[in-house]
Amino acid sequence: MLTLAIPATASTPAIAADWAAGLLTMSGDSYPENSFELFQPVIDWVDAYLGDSDRPLTLSLSLLYLNTSSIRAMMDILDLLQGAHDAGRRVRVEWLYDPDNERVAELAAEFREDYSFPFDILARA
Amino acid sequence: MNGDDGLETRVEALLAAPAHDAAALHVALAALYARYRDLAAQIERVTRIADRYQGAERERGRSYAVRYEKQLRQIEKIMRISDRYQSMLRDLNDRLHWLSLRDVVTGLPNRRHMLGRLDDAVADAKEGGAPLALAIADVDHFKRINDGFGHDTGDKALAALGHALCGLLPDGDAARWGGEEFLLLFPAHDLAAARRRLDALRAALPGAMAPLWPDGVPTLTLSCGLTAWRGDDDALSALLSRADEALYVAKRGGRDRLVVAD
Numbered sequence: 536m537l538t539l540a541i542p543a544t545a546s547t548p549a550i551a552a553d554w555a556a557g558l559l560t561m562s563g564d565s566y567p568e569n570s571f572e573l574f575q576p577v578i579d580w581v582d583a584y585l586g587d588s589d590r591p592l593t594l595s596l597s598l599l600y601l602n603t604s605s606i607r608a609m610m611d612i613l614d615l616l617q618g619a620h621d622a623g624r625r626v627r628v629e630w631l632y633d634p635d636n637e638r639v640a641e642l643a644a645e646f647r648e649d650y651s652f653p654f655d656i657l658a659r660a
Numbered sequence: 661m662n663g664d665d666g667l668e669t670r671v672e673a674l675l676a677a678p679a680h681d682a683a684a685l686h687v688a689l690a691a692l693y694a695r696y697r698d699l700a701a702q703i704e705r706v707t708r709i710a711d712r713y714q715g716a717e718r719e720r721g722r723s724y725a726v727r728y729e730k731q732l733r734q735i736e737k738i739m740r741i742s743d744r745y746q747s748m749l750r751d752l753n754d755r756l757h758w759l760s761l762r763d764v765v766t767g768l769p770n771r772r773h774m775l776g777r778l779d780d781a782v783a784d785a786k787e788g789g790a791p792l793a794l795a796i797a798d799v800d801h802f803k804r805i806n807d808g809f810g811h812d813t814g815d816k817a818l819a820a821l822g823h824a825l826c827g828l829l830p831d832g833d834a835a836r837w838g839g840e841e842f843l844l845l846f847p848a849h850d851l852a853a854a855r856r857r858l859d860a861l862r863a864a865l866p867g868a869m870a871p872l873w874p875d876g877v878p879t880l881t882l883s884c885g886l887t888a889w890r891g892d893d894d895a896l897s898a899l900l901s902r903a904d905e906a907l908y909v910a911k912r913g914g915r916d917r918l919v920v921a922d
Contacts, residue, residue: 600749603742610734638748645741 539580547573548598552580557590562597565605574608581615591625592616597632597659599639613650620652627653634658667691763836765815766822774835774843781847782896785889792847792889793854796903797882799840800915809877816874824868828861844884851888851920858886858918881916883907 539552539559548563550573559581567573584592594616601609616626628650630643640656647654671692674685761773769777778794785792799821806814818840825834829844837843844861846854866879873879885906887899902921910919 600745601741602745603738606738606741606745607734610738638744638751642741642744642748645737645744649737 537580537583539576541573541576550577552577552584554584557584557592558595559584559592560595560597564600565598566600566602567605570602570604570608574605574612578608578611578615581612585615585619585624585626589624591627592619594626594628596628596630596643598630599636609646610649613646616652617650620650627655629655629657631657631659667695763822765818766825766836767819768822768825768842769832769835771835771837771843773832774837774845777832777835777845778843778896778900781845782889782899784847786892790848791850791853792845793849793851793886794846794888794899794903795844795854795858795884795886795918796837796900796907797842797844797884798907798911800881800883802840802880805877805880809874813874813877816872817877817880820869820872820874821865821880823872824865825861827868828864842882849888851886854886854888855918855920858884862918883910883915884918885910885921886918887921 537552537554539550541547541550543549543563546564546566546568548561548565550559550561552559559577561577565573581592594612598609613628616628620626628647630640630646632639632643640658643656647656667688671685671688674681674688761769763770781792784790799818802814802817805817818836821842822834822836825842825844828834833845833847835843835845844858846857849857862882862884865882869879885903885908887902887906889899906919906921910917913919
């Protein structure tokens with residue numbers, strides 16, 4: 536049972552992974568100088584979680600800005616979820632955004648269009 | 661299997677001999693036939709293996725092409741999303757820039773914005789020789805509004821004043837200078853023209869503020885210090901000091917008045 540808790544910095548999001556709850560959350564901006572260093576543990580966590588049991592996984596995102604390499608890493612994570620979904624696993628993404636910034640919702644929709652698992656884009660109350 | 665054992669030469673010699681040794685020729689031809697059959701089998705085997713390799717290469721080629729296509733699509737998508745993020749950032753920066761130059765209570769340009777505008781206005785006056793005047797206006801007894809009705813009402817009164825100044829002067833010529841002080845710029849106005857303009861403005865103020873003026877609050881008046889640019893040696897700091905001193909005189913003289921720094 537692995538727990539991941541990466542605190543936010545000025546250029547990286549807060550990342551928390553709860554194995555027991557099957558919940559991975561990321562919130563904030565993401566423009567690290569080395570996105571591999573930041574996201575590889577997250578990708579490893581998702582890989583391990585999906586490989587370990589058949590429990591559902593929710594990816595909860597409150598991300599505002601992502602630089603190019605973070606977008607790439609995010610796609611790698613979403614690809615893992617798609618693979619699990621194709622194999623019959625229950626996975627879902629919820630992307631929360633501030634209704635004052637509709638463009639975040641549009642960007643989340645750009646990510647969503649390649650995937651067939653449940654992917655909700657929700658305005659934060 | 662060795663092609664250098666002279667079998668072919670022997671067969672040729674037997675065939676060329678005037679009297680055929682039929683038995684020897686038969687044995688030699690049978691050996692030659694066996695050799696060619698083995699060679700054919702070997703070639704067939706090599707061809708089969710080569711075909712298999714080619715098939716695998718084709719498969720691999722196809723799989724590379726599919727992966728390449730997929731990666732190309734992914735890169736295009738990453739670029740598209742990234743470009744949209746860049747444009748979002750650019751817009752947010754523009755908005756931040758705009759906000760950094762605005763006063764949040766009155767909606768007027770703030771002091772930072774007006775300082776830039778004043779530098780430009782003085783530079784324009786130096787270059788073009790056109791007159792320039794400015795005034796500092798201070799709300800009379802503003803503390804009474806804040807203390808008597810609360811800071812919320814004080815902010816509403818300032819917002820009403822900001823709204824009025826916006827309507828009475830060209831965009832960008834009035835700014836919140838600080839507290840309850842406002843800077844009013846009169847480009848291309850000499851002292852007399854600016855004075856007429858400022859008198860008219862002060863007279864029009866109650867009506868212009870009325871739509872946003874908070875209920876039950878006595879209307880406000882302004883004390884103003886006005887000055888004009890005096891030519892190339894007149895620095896902006898000197899202009900501002902004269903306006904400030906004239907404002908001080910207006911305050912001391914009983915408020916609700918305009919004092920001109922001669």
